[in-house]
Amino acid sequence: GAGVSQTPSNKVTEKGKYVELRCDPISGHTALYWYRQSLGQGPEFLIYFQGTGAADDSGLPNDRFFAVRPEGSVSTLKIQRTERGDSAVYLCASSLSGPISYNEQFFGPGTRLTVL
């Protein structure tokens, strides 16, 4: 079956612009996660959705970052007034709900964001 998909695969923008990154989770997965991976680093958690609501947004670095999941499926990560430091690969993952021990997070291929 289809895995997690993310669009676009690459996004180049200018400093100060607004960007939206999209994630399509695996069908039936109610949990959705966003991570950010800077060059040479491991992924860092941004936000976790359970259904339509953000269950944990403790990883969002500041109020320029916002994410939505209005129908409990597709999610959009929104970044306002982009800065060069926002350049990174943005990863999305999804999983079933229930015990962590049984529910693997499946990752998408990521969106590479470059802020000039």
Added chain:
Amino acid sequence: AQSVTQLGSHVSVSEGALVLLRCNYSSSVPPYLFWYVQYPNQGLQLLLKYTTGATLVKGINGFEAEFKKSETSFHLTKPSAHMSDAAEYFCAVIGDTGRRALTFGSGTRLQVQP
């Protein structure tokens, strides 16, 4: 708080040699521990995980890892490296009550020499 330290950002082995990638963690509760692999231009793939029970866990592609609570370690091993094992490997932990987000280490790039 939960955190992961991976010793060695780059490891190089010869084909057929033992692979050992080190991971130490900190956790406020009994942890869930994971190893992920990232091939060039591909997404992260789960290699193996420890949740409860047997401390030696086996994963895909011949990899295994042992959870050692006394050493707060979860090192990844493979008896005989193959060229196709060349990739970036990430150790991750879920170790805070009520959290589901993974905390990753900074990764170890494995090179396999012919």
